[in-house]
Amino acid sequence: MKKRGKWIVGILIFLIAIISLCYYEVYISYNKITENNYSIENKKISKDINLVIISDLHDNELGEKNKELIDKINSLSPDIILVVGDVVNSDSANSHIVTNLMKDLCKNHKVFYSLGNTDKDYIESGTSDLVKELKDVGVTVLDNEYKDIKINGNNIRIGGMYAYAFGLNGNNDVDKETMEEGVYDFLTDFQNTDNYKIMMAHRPDSFIFGNASKIWDVDLVVSGHTHGGQVRVPFKGGLYVGDQGWFPKYDKGLFDLNKIKILITSGLGSGKQKVPRFNNPPEVVNLKISTQLSN
Template identity: 55%
Template sequence: MGENKKPKKKLKIALVIICALIIIAIPVCYYLVYISYNHLTVNSYDINSDKINSSVKFVVIGDLHDNTFKDDDRELLKQIKEQNPDFIIADGDILNDDSENSDIAMSFIKRLVKIAPVYYALGNHELEYMENQHSEKLLDEIKSTGATLLEMEYKDIKVNGVDIRIGGMYGYAFDPNGTTKRDDMGDGIYDFLTEFEDTSSYKIMMSHRPDSFVFGEASKAWDIDLVVSSHDHGGQVIVPFLGGLYGGDQGYFPEYIHGLYKKDNMQLLITSGLGSNTQKLPRFNNVPEIMVVNLKK
């Protein structure tokens, strides 16, 4: 009789432990999702270049996805302002492809330009939003905020005595074979990149998808100092000790997902962004990021 009771007792203990772990796990998981949409972190990166003769500071934000933070984004804007940036890069997906309108995104950008000049790059959600609306009205709405919209365009600026060429391009910087042959690259991308790289200024390319430059010959072929991207939300789900779970064309546990990388002839800077649209999995253990970049000699 005693021997039969022991297995039952062990089973009860195991069930109690499992239930206790579930009870603990539920609020922990809720918290890790909550902070991934509501808390903010500021991460700073120093980049050195012989082309920089005095310090330049800029902020990178991306993937807002119509996410609104506490007090109507006041804390988000306050923290950006506290960085005292020379300019700000809004690197796409500021709204969602299925947004009813652009009001939330454009209201945010209007307040952002009061802090510093804003350079806006299109993401896949801006492009899909315009397709869904059967209109390119969004382009005029972005420009009306006072931001400088750059898509297959660039602008030469001088910041603290430093010459900078900043451009924006959503397309892939390589052809279907991974090469950079003019005849195989569509939509005038080859000509745009060739013209963009023809300067002695420090060159920053806003490319919403890091995939546009991490594959094929792109990082070897183009003379670009810094590519700034977002898109992959830092992997969406941050797995302890393993990092971001998924990254677009890069697949699971991607190599180029968040932070500063050196790849062949260029540096690649990727922000984990500020939100996400409806996904199979929510942002998890993934605090929204304000990225601060310090260009130095």
């Protein structure tokens, strides 16, 4: 009996340790901000640009009313901030968490915003006019729109879109006739510049699938949506992304895909998912774009 009792106690201690570890990994995946840094070189850039990129807040509050998040972003001294959608949930009671955050960030920074799927669902629910509320606190919202701006002497074109950059014709070709209305013309107009071109597209699959990355002349696509695979498996990466399946290739990070560089952030939270974020801390991305040095 003594040996059996020790064995049972050992099993219980092991189970408690596993449960505690799982709880901790879920907790930090919603509360412990991590910073990830990337760099890009491009011949169109004459002086360094520092971007901060966030997405997929899903009404999460990090620190006291997102003060920790605001302090982290401010500490990075961004030239501009890109917010790539899904900051509210489709069933959010209001947009106060998001608008308060954006109002604070707009005090010292230029903030650009593109819509994600839960943003669109929230707007369609009629709860409130999210786009107007964001604009009222100083955010530049881009939905099938772009702005030409100058940053540190560099000419930059920033666009925002939610639609797919290819047609829904079975082969996912870039086909004006099967693309969502206006998208082909928008992208054609967007790429017609010598400026450095950044497209905010909440869903990275908008440029990953089909031949979009071969056709469209975009320097950088910035996305969220994947939540980094929601569950991060050690040494393997994201577990599952709806558009890509199990162990997706494009879960988070900076990728070269034909003509385009695609940066995917795992975001800052998640809505009502089947499983919680795990081993997947909220992410703030710091991207440095600098001039391309000749070899």
